[in-house]
Amino acid sequence: MNRQTSHCEYADRADGPATAAEVVRLGDEVRRLQEEIRTLGRLNRLQERFVAVASHEFKTPLTSITAYAEALLTGAAEDPARRTEFLGVVRDEAARLLRMVNRILDFSRLEYGSRLLDRAPVDLVGLAQETSRSFGAAAAARGQTVQVEAAGWVPSAEADADLVRQALVNLLGNALKFAPDGGIVTVTVRETAGTVAVDVADNGPGIPAADLQRIFSAFYRTDEAAGVDGTGLGLSIVNHIVNLHGGCVTVANGPDRGAVFTVALPQTVETVLTGAAGDRSIVANLLRLLAEFTGAATAVLLQNGPDGRGRPVHWLGFRPSRSAALRESTGCALPRGTRAVEAARDLGLDAHGPRDRNRWLSLELGPDGEHGAVLLGRAAAAAAFEVVERRQVPVLARLAERSLAGADRLPEPTLEALRVLAQAHRQGVPAATPAAVALAADLGERLGMGRADLAALQDAVLLHDAGMARVEEEIVLARGDLSPDEQEEIDRHVELGLDLLAPLLVEPRVAAMIRHHHERWDGQGHPDGLAGQDIPLGARVLAVVDAWFALTRGRSYRPGRDAASALTEIRRCGGTQFDPDVVTGITDLVDGLAETVPGAPPADPATVS
C-alpha cells in the first residue's frame, strides 16, 4: 500500500520539474526497490532448496514411521518383543523428524528474525568441554573420542553463550557424523589477535575442494553427506551465529584427511585490555567502547584510501557476509556529518540493518578526518540518535583519536584507563550520559566559556566519575546513610578516577575540572578546599550538572525528584555549595530544558555518581 501511495505522489508531479529533494527521494526509492528484489530473489532460491531438502530428508524418517506403523497395524509384529522394537523405531524416527523441524525453525529464526545478542564473557574452553560431554554417549556408541584442548591460557569471548553453544553442537555433531567408527574429533581453543578461535577437527573423509566454498550455504549438502542424516542447515546456522557476533567461520581440510572448522569470536573487552594483545585488538576494543557509549549495534573503523574513499579496516557487530569482500575493495563514501548513511549504504549495511539516516552516526578522526572515521549504526529496533547524542560525538572522537594515535601498542596504563572507563560506563554513571554532556555544554556556553574550555568540559563530564568503578561495589549500591569511612571512600573516587584516567587526560584543564568538581563555593569541599573563583569554572559547572542528574535521576539510596523540586534544591545551595552564577544559568536553562531533559524518571538502584 505504502509503495503505491508514493508512486502516485510522483505521478502527480510528473509534468512539473522535479526538485532536487524529489530526485534524491526517487533515488532512494529505486535503491529500496532494487534491494527488495534482491531479497526476494534470495528468498526464492532458499525456498527452492528448502523444497528439495524437505522432499528427501523429511520423507526418509516418514517412510520408516509409516512402514512400521503399517506393520504394527497389520499384525506383522505379534511377538511382544518385536512390537516393542517396532514402536521404538517409530519413536526414534519421529524424534529424528522433530530434530529436523527444530533445525529449520532455528534457521528461520536466525535468517529472518532479529535476535538480539545477549553478550557476556564466555569461557569457550568450558563451553566446548560441556558440549563434548553432551555427545559422550553417542560418540561412545561408535567408539569415537572427543578431545578438548586449550592452547595455553585462553581469554574469554564476548558472546551469546546459548547461540555459541548451538554453533558448537552443530560443529561437533557434524564432525562426529563424518568421523569413522572409532574416530577422533579434536576441539582446540586458542587465542588469536583480538579473537578466540575454536578448531573442530575430525578424521573423516574431508571435504572435496569444490564444496569448500558452498558448504555454509543453506540447504547445501555434499555428496559425502548423501547417506547421512541432516537438513543441510547445520553449517549455515553456525555461519549465521558467528556472523551475528562479528566473528568468522572457515573450513579447510586437515594435513592428513579430515575437515577442520574454525570459529573465531571477538574477545571480551576486559581480557583484551588487560591481556597482552596486539594493536588490532586495541582497535577492536576502542570500537567496542564507542559502540557501547553510543548504543550502536555496528561500528566500522574506516581508513582513508588513496582514492579518497573509506576502507573498512575493522568491523564490530553486524557485518554483511556475502559481498563484504567486494565492498571492502571498492570502499565507501567517507562519512561526513549527515552522510553517514551513505557510507553505510556503500558498505551494504543498510540492506539488513538500519535505513533511517538518524540511525547512523560518524566520528571523524583527526583534523578534517585525516586519520579516518568511525561509522556507528544502531539496530533497526533501537531508537534513532537524538540531537543531544550527536553532541557527544566530538567528545568521543577526541577520546578515540587520542588512543588510536598511539603507536603499534598502547601502554599498559592506557589500557587500564580504558578498561575502567568501560566498566564505569557499564555501571551506568548517570551524569556521564549524552544528556549531561549537552546540558554542561549549554551551561558553559551561557556562562561564556571559550571553545577549548567547552571541549574540555564535555570530556570532563564523560570521564569525571570513572573512579566510581573502583569504589567497593557494596558501597556504591548501599541504601540509606553511609558510615564516615564509606563516605570517605566515596569522596576518594575523584582522586582514584584521576589516577586511573591520567593516561587519557592529556589536557590538564580536563583533569582540573574533574579534580575540583566536589569543591564548594564556600571552601568547605574536597579535595583541596578551594573557594569561589579559585575553583575552575568547568568544575563549578560540572558540580551543578552532577547535582542536577543526581537529583532528577536519583541515587541508589534516594529516589529521583521532579525537575521543579530538583531546581529548588540546587537554588537553596547557591552561594554555599554552588557558584550562584551557575545556579542562575541552570535556572534560566531549565524552562527550555524541561522539554528535552527528562525530569524525574524512576530511580535506577544500580547507579550513583
Next chain:
Amino acid sequence: MALPARILIVDDEKPIANLLAQTFEQDGHVVASAGDGIDCMNKMASFRPDVVVMDIMMPKLDGVEATKLIRRNQTYAGTLIIALSARADDKTRQRMQEAGADAFVRKPFSIARLVARVEEMLAVRSGLR
C-alpha cells in the same frame, strides 16, 4: 504367494531396510542387505539376487550408478531392479528408468503394496520364462 526368490535390499536407512528384510523373509524369500552402492555390487557377485530393491540417495555410490553398473553386466540381465526414492520429481524417476530400473516406488510407501508389487513382478517374470 510367489516362488521363493533371492532379494537384495540396498538402503542406507537401517530401520526401513530391516523391516523390508523381515517382511520378505516372512513371505519365504531369502534376503540380504547392503548399505550403499559399493556394498551392493559386492553382494551382487556373492548373493546373486533375483530382485534388487534399490534406494537412490546413498553414500559412496548412489542407486542410479549402481543400477547402471548392474545393467552393464550381462550376468545380471534377468535381475529385477525396483528403485525407491524420497525424491518426488520426475527427473529422478527418468534417470532411474534410463539407468535400467524395472519399477519406481516413491517413499513413503506401503510395505504391503511394495511386497505385493515385487511378488507380482516375480510372477510375471517366471511366467515369461
